[in-house]
Amino acid sequence: MDKVIIMEQQKLHVTLLSGRTIEQGVGKEYGKASHEYYNACSMVYMDADDMKKLGVKNNTNVLVTTPLGSVVLKAVKYPRAATPGLIYIPYGPWANAICSDATTNIGMPSFKGTPAEVEAAPDKEVLRIEELLMSEFGR
Amino acid sequence: MQVINSVTCPICGCLCDDIEVSVENNEVVKIKNGCAVCEAKFLGYKGEHRIHTPLMRKDGKLVPVSMDEAIHAAAEILANANYPILYGWSSTNSEAQRVGVELTEEVGGVMDNTAVVCHGPSILGVQEVGIPTATLGQIRHRADLVIYWGCDPWSAHPRHLERYTSFTEGRFERSEWTSYMQKLKAGAGKKKVNSALRSGLAKGPAPKPTACYVGGVPPALSKGGRKLIVVDVRKSMTAEMADFFMQVEPNSDYEVMQALRALVKDQELDVDSVGGVPMEYLEAVADALVNCEFGVIFFGMGVTQSAGKFRNIEVAIQLTRDLNSRTKFMIMPMRGHFNVTGADIVQAWQSGYPYGVDFSRGFPTYNPGETTSTDILLRDELDASLVIAADPGANFPKRAVQNMVKHPLIVIDPHLNATAMLGDIVFPTAFVGIEVGGTAYRMDHVPIPLHKVVEPPEGVISDEEILKKILEEVRIIKAQKAEEKEEAA
Numbered sequence: 001m002d003k004v005i006i007m008e009q010q011k012l013h014v015t016l017l018s019g020r021t022i023e024q025g026v027g028k029e030y031g032k033a034s035h036e037y038y039n040a041c042s043m044v045y046m047d048a049d050d051m052k053k054l055g056v057k058n059n060t061n062v063l064v065t066t067p068l069g070s071v072v073l074k075a076v077k078y079p080r081a082a083t084p085g086l087i088y089i090p091y092g093p094w095a096n097a098i099c100s101d102a103t104t105n106i107g108m109p110s111f112k113g114t115p116a117e118v119e120a121a122p123d124k125e126v127l128r129i130e131e132l133l134m135s136e137f138g139r
Numbered sequence: 140m141q142v143i144n145s146v147t148c149p150i151c152g153c154l155c156d157d158i159e160v161s162v163e164n165n166e167v168v169k170i171k172n173g174c175a176v177c178e179a180k181f182l183g184y185k186g187e188h189r190i191h192t193p194l195m196r197k198d199g200k201l202v203p204v205s206m207d208e209a210i211h212a213a214a215e216i217l218a219n220a221n222y223p224i225l226y227g228w229s230s231t232n233s234e235a236q237r238v239g240v241e242l243t244e245e246v247g248g249v250m251d252n253t254a255v256v257c258h259g260p261s262i263l264g265v266q267e268v269g270i271p272t273a274t275l276g277q278i279r280h281r282a283d284l285v286i287y288w289g290c291d292p293w294s295a296h297p298r299h300l301e302r303y304t305s306f307t308e309g310r311f312e313r314s315e316w317t318s319y320m321q322k323l324k325a326g327a328g329k330k331k332v333n334s335a336l337r338s339g340l341a342k343g344p345a346p347k348p349t350a351c352y353v354g355g356v357p358p359a360l361s362k363g364g365r366k367l368i369v370v371d372v373r374k375s376m377t378a379e380m381a382d383f384f385m386q387v388e389p390n391s392d393y394e395v396m397q398a399l400r401a402l403v404k405d406q407e408l409d410v411d412s413v414g415g416v417p418m419e420y421l422e423a424v425a426d427a428l429v430n431c432e433f434g435v436i437f438f439g440m441g442v443t444q445s446a447g448k449f450r451n452i453e454v455a456i457q458l459t460r461d462l463n464s465r466t467k468f469m470i471m472p473m474r475g476h477f478n479v480t481g482a483d484i485v486q487a488w489q490s491g492y493p494y495g496v497d498f499s500r501g502f503p504t505y506n507p508g509e510t511t512s513t514d515i516l517l518r519d520e521l522d523a524s525l526v527i528a529a530d531p532g533a534n535f536p537k538r539a540v541q542n543m544v545k546h547p548l549i550v551i552d553p554h555l556n557a558t559a560m561l562g563d564i565v566f567p568t569a570f571v572g573i574e575v576g577g578t579a580y581r582m583d584h585v586p587i588p589l590h591k592v593v594e595p596p597e598g599v600i601s602d603e604e605i606l607k608k609i610l611e612e613v614r615i616i617k618a619q620k621a622e623e624k625e626e627a628a
Contacts, residue, residue, distance in 0.1 A: 015389050017372065019440060020295040022175060029150070029179035031188030032533055032556040036179075068537065081374035086389070088373065093533045093557055101536030104448060106263060107255045107495060107511030109536045111444040113390045129533075129557060136537055137544045139199075139561045 012054055016066060016116040017088045018099055024090040033129055041092030042126045045078040046118070050085070056120045063121040064089070066098040066114050071132075072124045087118060093132055140168065146590045148177045149230070149572025151296045152474030152582035153303070165593050167573070174297035181573065188554045190567035191596055201565060206598070210605075213525070213564050214612030216547045218620070220523035222499055223248035226512045227529030227551075228486075229476030232577025232589055235602035236478075236485040239527070242610045244490075244498045245617075249521075251512035252482035253475070253529050254494045260443040261472040262483065262493050263507060264452025271459055273435070273469045274583045275302075280309035282469075284431035286368045288455065289392060289441020290473045293376035299437075299473070305367045305380070312365050352416070356423040357383055366427060370395070371441060385424060388415035390446035396454045399425055403461050428462055435469040443472075474582035476529070477572070481580035516542045525549040527602060528571070532557030551605055568602050569595035577603075 027037030044064060046056075056062055062075045064087065071094050078088065089095040091111075100110040133139060146158040159171035160181060170181045193209035194201040217223055225243045228236050229252050243250040254262060278285075285304045292299035300306045306316045359366065359382035369381040370392075378384040387395050391414030398413040402425035411418055428434060436459060442451045455470060462468035474480050483493035490496045492505035495512065508514055512531075515521050516539035523546050526532075532540055533556065540561070550562035559565045569575045574595035578586050595601075 017389065020291065022294045022297065022376075025150075025176040025295065025297075026179040028530075029176055030183040031186055031554050032530065033188050033560075034183075034186070078373070080376070080379060083373045086373060091534060096533070096535065096540075097537050099536060101513075101517060101538050103508065103511070103513050103517065105508035105514070106448055107259050107507045107513050108444060108448050109256060109513060109539075110446070111256070112441065113445055130560065133532070133557060133560055137532075137541060137561055139544060 010054060010119065012050055012118045014050070014085050014087045014116050014118055016064070016099065016114040017086060017112045018091055018095040019088065019112070021090045024092065037092070038128060041090045042073055042094045043076050043090070044073040044118075045083075045088040046075050047083045047086065048077050049082065050087075050118075051075060051077060054118065054120050056122075061121050061124055061126055063119050063124060064098060064116055065119075066100070066116045068100065068114075069098050071097040072121055072126050074126055075118075087116065093129060093136075094127075097132065097136060143590070143592050146592060147572060147579070147587050148173055148180075149477045149570070149579065149589055150176050150180055151477055152480060153296050153299050154477055154579055154581040154587045155298050155302060156587055160592050162592055167593060176297060184553070184570050184573055188556075189596070190553065190555050190559065190565060191599065192567060194559075194562075194565040196563045201560075201562070206600075206608075209564050209566060210608045210612050213549045213566075214609050214616055216523050216549060216564070217242075217246045217248070217525065217609065218613045218616040220246065220248065220547075222515075222521055223523040223525065224512050224515055224521050225250050225525045225527070226531060227252065227527040228482040229253040229479035229529055231528035231571050231602045232478065232575070232579060233481040233485050233586075234577045235527075235571075235606055236482050237489065238603055238606040238610065240486060240489040240496075242606055242613070243496070244503075245610060245613055247499045247501065249495070249497045249499070249510055249512065249515060250486060250490075251495050251510075252486065253479050253534075254483055255507075255511045255513055256534060257440065257475050257479065258443055258472045259494060259507065259511070260449035261438075261452045263449035264456055267449070267453050268456045268460070270456055271463060271469055272471050272583070274585055275471075275581065278433075278435050278469065278471075279303045279307050281311050281433040282309070282435045283312050283365045284368070284427060284434035285365070286370065286434070286436045287377055287381075287473075288370040288436055288438045289372075289443075289445070290437060290439025291371065291375035291377050292437070292473065293380070295439070295475065296473055300377070300380070304435075304437075305365060314365060352386075352420055356420055359383060360423050360427050361430075366431070368424065368427065383424070383427075385416055385420065391415065392442050392445055392451050393447040393454055395421070396451070396458050399428065400454070400458050400461050403429055403458070403465065428468075429465045431466055431468075433467045433469075434462065435471065437471055437473050439473040471583060478579035480582055480584060481578065481586075484580055484584065513539055516540075519545070521546055523547045523549075525551070526558050526562075527551040527606075530556040530558050532559075532561050551602060553599075566605050567596075567599050568605060569599050571602065574599075575601040575603075 023040035161169035490503035497510035
């Protein structure tokens with residue numbers, strides 16, 4: 001019988017922010033089904049040291065999970081400064097798959113500051129927008 | 140080739156009106172003066188994702204139909220709905236928004252615009268405490284202290300710095316970036332300039348803080364001339380250009396602003412830090428605020444979407460008000476869509492309320508949290524929706540969209556965006572600001588004319604015309620129903 005090695009998947013507890021990037025702005029003008037939009041929005045900016053902790057290299061896929069669900073995204077090192085414990089997903093359907101929808105009774109969902117978990121998922125695919133919409137909304 | 144000058148860019152709330160558009164054979168071939176997003180819109184709008192004919196979902200698939208069939212089907216849905224949501228309105232002209240109010244009133248629905256997921260909390264804050272503000276022209280010529288709080292104009296309003304604040308030469312305020320920008324523009328092509336700018340102006344003249352709160356308060360905070368302070372939870376592109384970047388912990392803007400209010404009033408705080416900002420830095424920022432001659436706070440989603448939401452805006456405005464007893468200070472929300480300000484203005488002048496207006500009782504009512512589209516969707520109280528000039532399919536929370544697609548969904552958009560992919564009836568429309576003119580309101584509430592530079596594709600009409608056709612058809616259907624009811628009685 002083969003020796004079974006059980007490894008607990010390492011998870012990182014972080015705060016999820018969503019927001020604008022210039023690439024997302026350019027992508028949305030080309031069209032929501034465009035490559036530009038897909039590349040700009042189906043990714044997550046992470047801190048370099050956090051990525052090391054997870055054993056994840058630049059452009060490797062990760063699974064981000066919040067109480068609202070999970071989504072596979074491409075992890076990209078945040079180029080400007082250290083942001084330990086923070087991850088940043090550009091606005092779009094990928095971010096909205098997992099961002100908090102609590103409107104605290106004023107209409108505005110809590111798009112910034114959702115607690116989240118990140119784990120490496122190099123074998124999982126990042127869904128294209130059509131696949132993501134189909135999986136979430138059945139259309 | 141025809142070159143059209145002073146075209147207004149229909150993308151963000153800056154509404155830059157100095158774009159030079161070259162047109163050949165009814166196609167935009169070249170753009171001058173625009174940012175990267177502007178170029179993407181003017182050169183990419185006619186791409187493969189454009190819709191050319193009305194579409195209807197039949198057997199689970201969107202198939203082309205005639206305009207008359209689509210108009211009739213959409214009008215049937217709206218005329219028979221009890222509580223439809225008419226959402227979007229921010230990427231169209233004010234002429235279409237005005238017809239939107241009429242249509243919403245006719246069908247007894249809820250009219251809401253993208254402010255609900257953007258600067259809705261700012262509107263609530265303003266309704267609580269008022270707003271001391273100015274036009275962007277005043278700010279450009281006079282402001283010697285510019286603060287970007289929870290916003291990254293370099294990403295979301297790429298020419299805001301260049302046209303209205305730090306990079307621009309005002310009549311009374313010089314910009315230390317002028318000679319650098321001129322050299323860069325003279326010596327390199329636009330792409331090189333853009334790439335240099337994107338990489339954070341590594342060779343720029345201002346000292347760049349590499350890490351926050353290390354090595355004492357930067358001397359740039361007490362220098363003369365125009366200063367730029369950026370407050371954010373992460374070092375954004377704009378933060379790289381700032382004289383001082385104040386990094387705050389997520390969801391702590393309220394505390395930091397209250398601390399600044401206390402310091403501005405010369406009160407002492409018996410703590411080491413607030414929201415992750417050491418006291419000595421906060422004191423230095425408070426000094427800079429008090430000692431400026433004309434300061435301005437621009438704020439964005441970092442404040443409106445974080446914990447506290449409209450309370451954050453209230454306290455930001457109160458800070459501005461406090462500062463006005465020591466110097467002159469203004470505050471302004473960084474509005475996103477090019478005409479979201481117009482959507483608020485048109486709804487307010489027509490109904491009395493800026494967003495989330497409910498006509499279901501026959502007269503307009505407004506109660507954010509109850510009559511806002513996100514809440515109605517999350518509670519699943521709607522029975523139909525019309526989405527125009529926005530993309531909630533991509534930008535609303537998942538659960539809200541799941542409820543939206545449970546009911547008939549009408550979409551009016553030039554592109555097959557995420558909402559259109561989910562829609563039941565999809566109308567193609569002309570691009571406002573490229574294929575149809577009109578009026579839009581800049582973020583400082585100044586109305587700016589939009590221009591038509593090319594003809595729309597054959598058979599594609601404007602948002603305003605589509606809405607008018609639907610409205611007309613709704614009235615016919617309602618009249619028929621009333622007649623039938625009368626006959627039956």
